[in-house]
Structures are given as C-alpha cells and as structure tokens.
Amino acid sequence: MPAPTIQAAGFSASGFVVARRKATVSAQITGQIVRIEVEEGERVAAGDVIARLDTQAADAEVARMTAELAAARADRAAADSQIDEAERALARTQALIERAFATEALLIERRTRLARLRAESRQADARVQATKAGLATARVRRDQHIIRAPFAGVVVEKNAQPGEIISPVSAGGGFTRTGICTLIDMASLELEVDVNESFIARVHPGQRVRAKLNAYPDTPIAGRVVAKLATADRNKATVRTRIAILDEDENILPEMAVTVFFPATRDDTPG
Numbered sequence: 001m002p003a004p005t006i007q008a009a010g011f012s013a014s015g016f017v018v019a020r021r022k023a024t025v026s027a028q029i030t031g032q033i034v035r036i037e038v039e040e041g042e043r044v045a046a047g048d049v050i051a052r053l054d055t056q057a058a059d060a061e062v063a064r065m066t067a068e069l070a071a072a073r074a075d076r077a078a079a080d081s082q083i084d085e086a087e088r089a090l091a092r093t094q095a096l097i098e099r100a101f102a103t104e105a106l107l108i109e110r111r112t113r114l115a116r117l118r119a120e121s122r123q124a125d126a127r128v129q130a131t132k133a134g135l136a137t138a139r140v141r142r143d144q145h146i147i148r149a150p151f152a153g154v155v156v157e158k159n160a161q162p163g164e165i166i167s168p169v170s171a172g173g174g175f176t177r178t179g180i181c182t183l184i185d186m187a188s189l190e191l192e193v194d195v196n197e198s199f200i201a202r203v204h205p206g207q208r209v210r211a212k213l214n215a216y217p218d219t220p221i222a223g224r225v226v227a228k229l230a231t232a233d234r235n236k237a238t239v240r241t242r243i244a245i246l247d248e249d250e251n252i253l254p255e256m257a258v259t260v261f262f263p264a265t266r267d268d269t270p271g
Helices: 057-098 103-144
Strands: 010-019 022-026 029-036 050-055 146-148 155-156 183-185 189-196 207-212 216-234 236-247 257-262
Touching: 010 029, 010 236, 189 216, 189 257, 207 236
Parallel strands: none
Antiparallel strands: 010 189, 010 257, 022 183, 029 050, 050 146, 155 183, 189 236, 207 216, 207 257, 216 236
8 A cells, every 4th residue: 555645735545446235146045056147247126137046846845835725725615614504404403492393412413513613614724824824935935046136236246157056055165156146236336545544633524535546547536535434454554434436437346446635624625
C-alpha cells in the first residue's frame, strides 16, 4: 500500500472497489446438477433460475403423497357416508321406540355405532390433513431442486458443471460442489480505502470525495464517505473507510484498485 500523499490542501488514500452484496449461490439440498442456466458475465434478476437438479426422486415422492391424499379423502368420504346411514337408522329407531316397536337396547346400539363412526370420520379427516401437509412438504422439496438467484446481479464466476453433485455442505474429497456460481449485486458496489491514522480525524460520514480508478485515471468519480470502520490496522497504521459511489459507471468493477482524494475541510467539495 503506497504512503498517503497530500495534494493541494487535501490528502489521498488507496483502496479497492468492493461489493457489499455478494453471494455464492448453492442449493438447500444435495443433488445432481442437470442444467445450469447462466454463464459468467450474465445479468440475472431476482428469482431467475440459476440451475436445475435431478428431480426424479422428488417427483416420485410428490406422486406417492398425491396418491395417499386421494386414498385418505376416499376413506373420509366413506366414513361420512356411513355416518349419514347411521343417523337415518338412529332416527328410524327413535321413531319406533315412540310407538313401542323397538327396544331401548337397539336404540343404545344405534347411538353407539353413530358415535364410533363419527370418531372414525374425525380420524379420517386428521389423516387427510396430515397427508396434505406431507404433500406440501414434498412439493417444497421438489421446488428446492430449482436454484434461483437470491437478488439481481451479475454472475462473476461459474463454479460447477452439469453432472456434478451439489450440496449445501462439503462432503470432502473435492467430489461435491458447494456452490454453483458467484453473484454480485453491482448496485451495491462501493469503495474501501485505507486512510492513514494521521489523517483519519479529517474524515467524517457524509464527506464528499473524488475517486479515480487506476485503470481509468482520466475519469473522476464522485463519492461520499459512508463510515469509518471501528478498528485500525496496526501493521499499516491505517483505518479502513467505506465510500459510496455517486456516479454510475459500467467501467467500475469489483476488486479494481482506486485512489480517493479527500478535501481539506468539511466545506470543500471536489470539482
């Protein structure tokens, strides 16, 4: 890191362009990649499909739970039909009791059967609800085989290929990928510079500064100090400072070297 220099009535510091929002896109489950939908340098929107995993097992589980739900609903419908029949039988028995054509024991038997059928119907309904929850879970797991972009950005690195196994955790041995690609939100780019301790008292949040990329020294970039980090680097005697980029420029890329000029006073603003 070159020593800070005093220019006119201000000073300068060096650093790099960094992304505040950067993610290695992976999967929530372990599976085999069948297709990758993005390439390096491609822009994606939030929710765009990044990759697809093999869904054969997940599809089979959804099909099984769908069949179980249909069977559970049929059992509940049969139970409800038996309840209707038992209610009619009980009503007939009560009418016969009033005319002394049926015994009290038969009435008790009909009431007991109706109570049992209602209990079985509640159990059947519980099975339907449990199977619906299982089906919803199976569908969620199937959806997890489609990996989507968590935010809008640019794919800066592609880390996997179709046919490889992807997992949210490393299986060791280098045979399992833990990331499909690296995504950067270009709107989150800012500058990080190391300000010498001798000048840090002259840096304050909101201060306007002027920056120049080392790659494009003739193109000034307006910036504003966001914050001074709470710790210093004792080896370099510097304090890292975050600076927001006020000028949009497609030439500004992550990890580019940059030099930032700080004006002499709070009232100065770089031209």
